[in-house]
Amino acid sequence: MITILYTYRNRDLERVKRSLDSLQQQSKKNFEVVFIDYGSDLDLATQVKELILRYDFVKYEYVFTRYQPWNKCKALNYAIKKTESEYCFNADIDIIFHPEFSNILEEKLNPEKVLYFQVGFLSNEESLKQLKFEDYKVNFLASEEATGMSLFPTKKIKELQGFDEFFHFWGSEDTDIHNRLKKHGCEIEFYNSKLMMLHQWHKNYRGRETKELNLELQLSKIVEINNRHLQYNLKNNEPCANLSKWGTINSEAEFNELDLFKNELILNNKSEIIDHFLFVELPKFQNGILSVRFVEDDFQSSLKYKLKKRVGKKVPNYYTLKEINDKLLLHIISFYHQYAYTYKISNDLKSISFKIKK
Template identity: 25%
Template sequence: MNVSLIVSTYNRPDALEVCLDSIRHQTVLPDEVVIGDDGSKDETKELIERMKGGFPVPIVHVWQEDNGFRLAMMRNKSVAAASGNYIIEIDGDVFLHPRFVEDHIRLSGKGIYVKGGRVNLNRELTAKICLERRAPRIWPWTKGIESKPENGFHFKHLSSFLAPRYRKHASPGLGCNMSFYKEDYIRINGYDEFFEGWGGEDYDFANRLLASGCVKRYLKFAGIVYHLWHEDKYMQNADKNFKYMEGQSSHQVIRCTNGVDKYL
């Protein structure tokens, strides 16, 4: 297995540096990091170039023009550029528990996708972390957790027991914490680029994986990410996106028409 860790980012170099610092300290490193950049300014490019030199694995920077929130398109381009046959995807405004990559690999399999959760940090703790630009160790009792502190407990054996059983028919996908084989991604044509602006693209993607015959494994008490606080933005298409997602789900659509194939 060759693992490509895809990190989606947009104009948040301080958070991206924290994220990359957490990747550097994984118990199991990915084979490469692909940074999917939805049109960030030069500061992000400069950070990536600076980090490349001493980073333990290759970093690939995939950039597209800033023309609105086009995360689905950026993820497709990133997967197309990835050399690995197994994809782990996160966002650039999270940082990782040291066993994050190890946990995803442990529960991986062809015809399986792995979905994790997150611990949400508040504005004050986020500001402190981004100022220091280093990933700290977070515990469920750390001051500054805004919500879901229970997701910060790490229990390897319990997570393995719960993975095929927990929330089998709920929360199909979370784009900032998922993994899958690239061949399963390509079979459903990846993300549907209908989605622009926040909302729905990860649910639609996971629904189509399920419709294609893939099985979800839910990472509870493992595969932990810590989500840095940010304002809610790019919400103008949310209603349209979720209405479209629900329609696609009700018709059991498997392969989208506007997807990754154009980049392969």
């Protein structure tokens, strides 16, 4: 038996349906599907759960990471840690599978090998069509460097304590696990004998990234930071990238405890206040819940401040909320992602709220 792992958050239902329909049409039912909803908005989570009930081979599980940045590695590790089948496949909600895909998986099973597949990318217009697999017009083919769609021996990936959970948002996590498994003695095979997967179009993370604060959690330059971490791991001789606590996610009880906690510290955006919080107050805090809301200092928008700044008099140095967002998120993913925490940007984009239980 093979376990196919989907990781998901807030994607449209038609995309999900096309992918799961393609698995329902497999000529050989030698797999089960675990669908990890990594903190979708509750209305959409209800809708996708109702959709998934139509597929008897899919198990749906919601995890309480709604107010955390996207982390595919944590979602996968959470599922892998509980997987009992000998092999697991890292799927993508955007993928439409060839009807013979599961046959190829079975033919290629090998406890010492990782198998990954070439993907054909569809245009936006083509993605919206309902066609047989062979009738889709492929826009372009992925190269051997695209390592995402992979079949793993579960035992091997567990021995490495899973995907590196430093990787947040987007980029490099799939190549990293290939590199570390290769160091661990696995052969890596690229399958491109026949096209087995089509990728439905969507705007990528780089295309969505903005220079200003956004309701979608973003971290500037994270793609470059992730790539740097990939290179660091490649040079490091230690194949295990995580601590022993890998594959753990906020429980519903922890999520609710944080959500209900009301004792809030309000900090303005003076640079010395933010720096002191990040480098002193946050690391020193222990044994409780710390709740902080970051806001802009009223003085920054005053006429007095503007006049003093214009004539060159000394005024406070401020970070923008976007700069605070980037500094705080980088600290979280580097040092605090294994704690229970929530991170929210207000709808009016005028404050950032952060809670953590340590």
